[in-house]
Amino acid sequence: MFSKIKKILKRGEPETVRDTIEDLIEEKDMSIKSDERQLLGNVLDLRDLKAEDVMVPRAEIIAAPDTVSPDDLLGLMVHHGYSAMPIFHDTLDTIIGYVHIKDILSFIYNKKELNIQHLIRKSVLFISPAMQILDLLLEMKQNAHNIAIVADEHGGTDGMVCFSDLIEEIVGDIQDADYQQTAQINIKEDGTVLVDARILLEELEEKLSCKIAVEQQNGEDIETLGGLINNIANRVPTRGEIIVHPDGFEFEILDADPRCIKKVIILKRPNP
Template sequence: MPSEPPSPKSKNIFNRIASAFHNEELSDRDDLIEVLKEAKSHNLIAADTFSMIEGALSVSDLRASDIMVPRSQVQALDLLEDSSEWIRTIIECGHSRFPAVEGDLDNVVGMIHAKDLLRLVLNPEADVKRFVRPARFIPESQPVNVLLKDFKSTRSHMALVIDEFGSVSGLITIEDVLELIVGDISDEFDREDKSQNIVQEGTHWRVKALTTIEQFNEYFGSDLEDDYCDTIGGLVTDRFEHVPQAGEVLEEKGFRFKIARADERQAQLLIVERLD
């Protein structure tokens, strides 16, 4: 039995999507997103697929400095310390890769895999510098989409972010980039750490959307409140009156909130600035 032809509505949606690649109808990315939303509402693409497309489109707007782990939160292995300290750091953090330093992050000698240090259990006298691999350095201004290509071509999983003076300002992993596209990737080592909900980066702060309004007010000495939500992401969504998308900006009681990462269900990460 022959299949039914597509409905005029579906055909129109596909035509509009196709026109995006011929500059006939859609004039910018926002128009394309709206067409994709319409396609999703008609079940022509799955919700998860739409979320990943939207995340992939937003990646090119971000720089390494927008998503990096700031220097103050970077866990490194100091080769000048006793090997027992390295093992303790690995156990506490649960990471598989670490910057290897001598003294501090101003003297990075490379990267080291946790699995390589297991050899020290069998041979405590082994020279740990044999296991150190070259470190990758990228500027704060590097576009995230370029970084993703770099990770892929070099088969790297981690890079150190440097500022204009050559000092390490943060760290970024391939997981950080992929989470922008597919959403949060959790594993058995992930723990809830409220101390990282609000992280200062120069003149602004990186704030997780799940940070409670109470924690936000306590940190900033502010008086934000919402009758319906307990989190800062919920408050921002309530003010927008729709699920905010990456790049949208809201000003509220002396603060500017910019959505740095979001999916179709919720905001995930905010960039917060104080207003004069």
């Protein structure tokens, strides 16, 4: 299916891509499985999103100055789990390119002397906050852009979109379903609990032998821990925030992006 999606994206014009995807979804051909239809549907859903809807906001961009040492840059990328890191001159408003981790590793493997200036790729795409995500996905795929910088009306940096984040928008729901079958919970000796925010509340309650779900007045079902925390906070919390559950649980957000919570530490649990 991914090969099919790649072929579709190579067709160029967004309208052509939309029409092709819609035709595939509506086909009665049983060779297209339900999860494949879901993938195609997720691609089509991107037509309603703009860059500003999925970007990492300026305040949360992790970037490095063009004076950074290769060792420090590699450490920064490993620490944050980034495969590509934006590089700026003086401030975030002057992003000059990015460095891909495989370029650093290649220099190390070949025992070459590292110079950040030699590693900086200049092919950063600058876009408007209003750019349609489907159009952006096509642009980044066809021109091999890893990173797009969302520019404000004055030419400064408003946010950032990574190609990997757009792919996650497409496959995220299916990955979540796979993950929920093999979820892991790390209960530490001090009683804190490290857990992925996508874990089902039912499974978490079983592991911790306590009730965590909150009854919703609107009757809406919340299935995951991340969804529950978003509901309590009435927004998507940011990394480092602590959200307090009505029953006394304290959830520290260990990792999150503008769209969803990824990892949570349960710091405090009410006494049984």
